[in-house]
Amino acid sequence: MLNGLGRLYSRRIVNVNVNILLANFLALVLTALVVHLGKHIGLHDLHGWFIVGFTFVVDLTFDVVLYYGLHWVANHWPRRLHGPVSQTTKHLLEETPKPSFFRDATIVQGQRLVLSPLFYLIAFGGQKLALIAQIQPAWTVIIGYGAASIITRTAHTIWMIQQERSAERRRQHVSQESKAAA
Numbered sequence: 001m002l003n004g005l006g007r008l009y010s011r012r013i014v015n016v017n018v019n020i021l022l023a024n025f026l027a028l029v030l031t032a033l034v035v036h037l038g039k040h041i042g043l044h045d046l047h048g049w050f051i052v053g054f055t056f057v058v059d060l061t062f063d064v065v066l067y068y069g070l071h072w073v074a075n076h077w078p079r080r081l082h083g084p085v086s087q088t089t090k091h092l093l094e095e096t097p098k099p100s101f102f103r104d105a106t107i108v109q110g111q112r113l114v115l116s117p118l119f120y121l122i123a124f125g126g127q128k129l130a131l132i133a134q135i136q137p138a139w140t141v142i143i144g145y146g147a148a149s150i151i152t153r154t155a156h157t158i159w160m161i162q163q164e165r166s167a168e169r170r171r172q173h174v175s176q177e178s179k180a181a182a
Helices: 002-010 012-041 048-076 078-082 087-095 101-132 137-181
Strands: none
Touching (some): 012 101, 012 137, 048 137, 101 137
16 A cells, blocks of 8 residues: 555655645644744734735745755655556656756746745735634634645646646657657
């Protein structure tokens, strides 16, 4: 079963989503904790938009650092996570080499950057509405950022599926051209 989960996790679309969701969740928990502890320095007495801005900086920092760490684990412990590489899998890996760890993680972060206006519109708006409703500031982080994570993960997954299908069509086209030329 563990090998099966490892093979599933080895699919890029799965490990990117798992890593982003895990980074989002851990960043959310850590950010909510920081905002909660902020009451000891008077954070809760400040204007709502200051709390929203403070939350943004803390969450962004945690999220980016956590994602790069999780992506590193996913790409540097493949045998432990995915089990031994079969001849079929090895052949496929040689045909379509993976980009370097840093390049791949940065591509994903670039895609997330494109989606970030949607993410932060939902996160800021949800948090501000929850603050107006006088919900505890730590819970406003969970409400706004949780909703933003769900919505942008869905949009990013659709985007990645479309990219995978397009890349597969290109590979098939190139394969057909090389067969026709032979």
